[in-house]
Amino acid sequence: ALLPALEWLTDEPFETQPGTSPRRLLIACSNQQSARRLIETVLPRLQASLKSQLPVAYLAEHGGYLCTHRWFGAALRRTSGELTAEQARGLAKQGIWAQQTLTGERSELTMLPQEITAWERISSGVERIPSADGHIASAYDRCVYRRKGYCFVSRAEERVKTARIVVTTHAGLLDDLTHSHSLLAAIDRRLIVDADLLEEEMSRWSSAELEQTHLLGLLNTIGTELPDGRYQGLLALGAPALRENGPGGLSTTPTVSKSEVDTRMRTWFQTLHHASDAVSNLFSCYGQLLEEFLQHGSGSNNGGRDKGRNSYGGRSNDRTDQPLRLTGETRNLGTWTDVERAWQQTAQRLQHVIDLVHEAERVLLTTQRSHHRLDVGSGEEDSVASELAAIAWKLLEQKRLGQQAMALAESDMVYWLRMPPAPPPFVQQTVQQRLVVPPVPLTTPGGEHSHPPVPVLYGQQVQISALLKRTIFGADICTILAGASLSVDNNFSFCRGRFGLENEACPALSVVTEHHEQTLLYLPNDVPEPNMPQYQRSLDETLIQLATALEGQMVILYTSHASLRSSYAAVKPVLEGRGILVLGQGVDGSPRQLWQLFNSQEHVIVLGTGNFWDNIGEISRVPVCTFITRLPMPVLNDPPVAARAEHYSDQLHQLTVPVASLRLRRALNRLVWSEATRNVVILFDRRVLSKEYGSTILHSLPRSSQRQAAVSHMPETILDWLTASGSWE
Numbered sequence: 001a002l003l004p005a006l007e008w009l010t011d012e013p014f015e016t017q018p019g020t021s022p023r024r025l026l027i028a029c030s031n032q033q034s035a036r037r038l039i040e041t042v043l044p045r046l047q048a049s050l051k052s053q054l055p056v057a058y059l060a061e062h063g064g065y066l067c068t069h070r071w072f073g074a075a076l077r078r079t080s081g082e083l084t085a086e087q088a089r090g091l092a093k094q095g096i097w098a099q100q101t102l103t104g105e106r107s108e109l110t111m112l113p114q115e116i117t118a119w120e121r122i123s124s125g126v127e128r129i130p131s132a133d134g135h136i137a138s139a140y141d142r143c144v145y146r147r148k149g150y151c152f153v154s155r156a157e158e159r160v161k162t163a164r165i166v167v168t169t170h171a172g173l174l175d176d177l178t179h180s181h182s183l184l185a186a187i188d189r190r191l192i193v194d195a196d197l198l199e200e201e202m203s204r205w206s207s208a209e210l211e212q213t214h215l216l217g218l219l220n221t222i223g224t225e226l227p228d229g230r231y232q233g234l235l236a237l238g239a240p241a242l243r244e245n246g247p248g249g250l251s252t253t254p255t256v257s258k259s260e261v262d263t264r265m266r267t268w269f270q271t272l273h274h275a276s277d278a279v280s281n282l283f284s285c286y287g288q289l290l291e292e293f294l295q296h297g298s299g300s301n302n303g304g305r306d307k308g309r310n311s312y313g314g315r316s317n318d319r320t321d322q323p324l325r326l327t328g329e330t331r332n333l334g335t336w337t338d339v340e341r342a343w344q345q346t347a348q349r350l351q352h353v354i355d356l357v358h359e360a361e362r363v364l365l366t367t368q369r370s371h372h373r374l375d376v377g378s379g380e381e382d383s384v385a386s387e388l389a390a391i392a393w394k395l396l397e398q399k400r401l402g403q404q405a406m407a408l409a410e411s412d413m414v415y416w417l418r419m420p421p422a423p424p425p426f427v428q429q430t431v432q433q434r435l436v437v438p439p440v441p442l443t444t445p446g447g448e449h450s451h452p453p454v455p456v457l458y459g460q461q462v463q464i465s466a467l468l469k470r471t472i473f474g475a476d477i478c479t480i481l482a483g484a485s486l487s488v489d490n491n492f493s494f495c496r497g498r499f500g501l502e503n504e505a506c507p508a509l510s511v512v513t514e515h516h517e518q519t520l521l522y523l524p525n526d527v528p529e530p531n532m533p534q535y536q537r538s539l540d541e542t543l544i545q546l547a548t549a550l551e552g553q554m555v556i557l558y559t560s561h562a563s564l565r566s567s568y569a570a571v572k573p574v575l576e577g578r579g580i581l582v583l584g585q586g587v588d589g590s591p592r593q594l595w596q597l598f599n600s601q602e603h604v605i606v607l608g609t610g611n612f613w614d615n616i617g618e619i620s621r622v623p624v625c626t627f628i629t630r631l632p633m634p635v636l637n638d639p640p641v642a643a644r645a646e647h648y649s650d651q652l653h654q655l656t657v658p659v660a661s662l663r664l665r666r667a668l669n670r671l672v673w674s675e676a677t678r679n680v681v682i683l684f685d686r687r688v689l690s691k692e693y694g695s696t697i698l699h700s701l702p703r704s705s706q707r708q709a710a711v712s713h714m715p716e717t718i719l720d721w722l723t724a725s726g727s728w729e
């Protein structure tokens with residue numbers, strides 16, 4: 001799709017007619033890595049072949065740039081207790097990077113998930129928040145760094161305005177198009193690549209969380225009274241400017257004494273304390289609600305169909321990971337009344353905090369002006385005022401999320417409570433310890449209190465078609481959706497339905513791919529089905545035989561961590577005794593680390609699950625054998641999936657099977673068909689042969705050579721295939 005689009009761009013007459021603008025193209029990729037690959041490798045190659053040199057610019061997601069104002073301002077001042085080791089390491093990495101970066105793009109930085117909180121202290125994304133005093137401009141408008149040309153956001157915006165090709169991500173596109181200062185709305189030719197991931201990316205973009213530690217962290221960052229009676233936080237930092245007749249400027253110490261704050265400020269600290277208490281009480285009530293549901297009501301929430309399963313389709317050992325979807329039925333739980341009461345109190349107290357933060361922001365900005373600083377926008381008070389405005393905005397968003405979830409009303413969002421993911425298993429902790437990563441402390445960012453685990457409230461958009469229509473598919477906009485996995489059984493109706501596209505207005509075209517000389521699809525026809533008791537044993541025995549015959553070179557995909565861990569424990573001692581390294585996702589490292597090891601070692605097998613299916617990234621060595629343990633069916637007790645399924649009368653055929661087909665094809669596209677080497681795919685789920693829907697799944701894959709035979713013949717047949725040539729019909 002790219003080449004014709006570029007030809008259209010370069011085809012334009014050299015001189016554009018007066019009054020018309022030159023042709024422009026917007027390209028949206030699923031993630032930063034693929035956008036980077038497009039800009040650095042693919043576009044230069046295609047432009048060279050067309051002898052064109054059209055200017056290209058990248059626009060990152062909201063919050064995707066380093067904010068120089070925050071970097072040199074209050075963001076790095078200590079406002080909430082000691083930094084965790086991860087935050088300190090994240091800041092150190094950022095310090096080195098900030099000296100060198102020319103673009104300030106977050107995508108240049110590699111950070112571990114635990115280090116990302118450090119990025120939040122210095123990222124852009126808060127600058128357009130309007131100031132509490134309508135007479136004072138927003139941080140962006142009054143920012144002196146921007147006016148002097150040091151702002152990475154405004155420099156990127158300038159590049160975008162003059163570029164003929166603008167590249168962004170799916171999330172970046174949505175961020176821009178839902179913003180009042182959109183830069184991309186004017187580009188009416190849009191190419192969405194990786195469109196098979198569009199729905200997932202939009203769901204991720206629309207998701208939000210209400211989480212106790214995060215909320216308490218925000219409140220503590222505004223201000224808190226420490227056990228020794230001193231005060232800490234942004235309010236303490238701004239105390240010299242905030243107290244009446246104060247000298248202005250910021251405190252030179254990270255905490256201030258009682259004598260340095262006035263009565264009004266003391267009331268503010270009390271309000272913050274009350275809000276923290278209300279938040280703790282709310283999450284404790286959420287915990288009781290979830291507990292009651294797990295003990296008495298988990299069957300009523302989903303019809304009991306999927307009790308004991310996790311969201312990947314496997315059996316879970318622990319029922320506490322079961323989600324409670326918030327619907328009208330939740331009112332029937334006895335503890336709901338307490339939750340409602342706790343929420344009312346929390347919402348009220350959060351609003352008091354938001355009001356006081358706005359008041360403090362106003363005072364800081366007015367003090368700065370009254371001190372006749374000429375350079376408004378660069379002063380220290382301004383920096384604290386911007387941080388306060390950003391926190392007030394975040395609290396407002398959190399309050400809105402809670403309000404919408406607690407209404408239990410029908411909407412296009414789904415809300416649910418679930419315990420946060422369990423800490424990594426023992427083996428993973430030992431690997432992390434080797435990397436000198438200390439365990440996550442059970443402390444608030446203030447560092448004073450520890451909290452028992454409590455649920456997190458999640459929210460996510462259910463139907464993306466309305467959002468797509470409102471944003472990406474506007475009137476008079478021409479959009480091409482290109483993806484490797486958009487048709488089920490050679491038919492586009494499933495994706496059309498998900499995207500809300502009408503048949504007549506939107507033609508669909510397929511590029512037929514065939515791999516019958518490259519790939520053997522082996523379907524063992526005598527193995528137990530995945531729900532049978534002997535399945536796991538049969539799977540493990542097969543893996544040992546096959547990995548031994550191939551001397552590694554396999555990637556095995558699971559649909560549950562439990563099944564992966566079970567295989568890992570069974571096959572690792574045997575295979576490692578035979579000189580084959582066994583690596584498990586979540587046990588020996590992240591998908592990225594496992595891929596690096598797979599690419600660099602000869603005799604290795606990798607066991608992956610979850611995002612290993614979709615987020616495989618750069619593969620420099622295609623596995624000789626890709627082993628699919630089970631069809632990747634979505635599980636209906638995952639609240640967003642359950643909410644989507646309610647829109648279909650025949651959930652199995654209209655949702656479950658199409659989603660599994662597309663996900664399987666997508667994984668194979670990247671794992672098996674990204675190179676031309678001869679290889680094998682094994683579908684170890686006998687339901688593709690025994691169930692009538694199996695043919696839909698098989699017909700959704702490109703044509704390959706195929707064998708249906710006993711599992712015992714597999715090693716020999718595969719070795720024959722790998723050493724032969726041509727196709728097997």
Ligand code: SF4
Pocket residue numbers: 066067068069070124125127139140141143144145146150151152153154
């Ligand atoms: S305008 Fe100023 S505050 Fe906004 S992102 Fe740029 S440097 Fe940061």
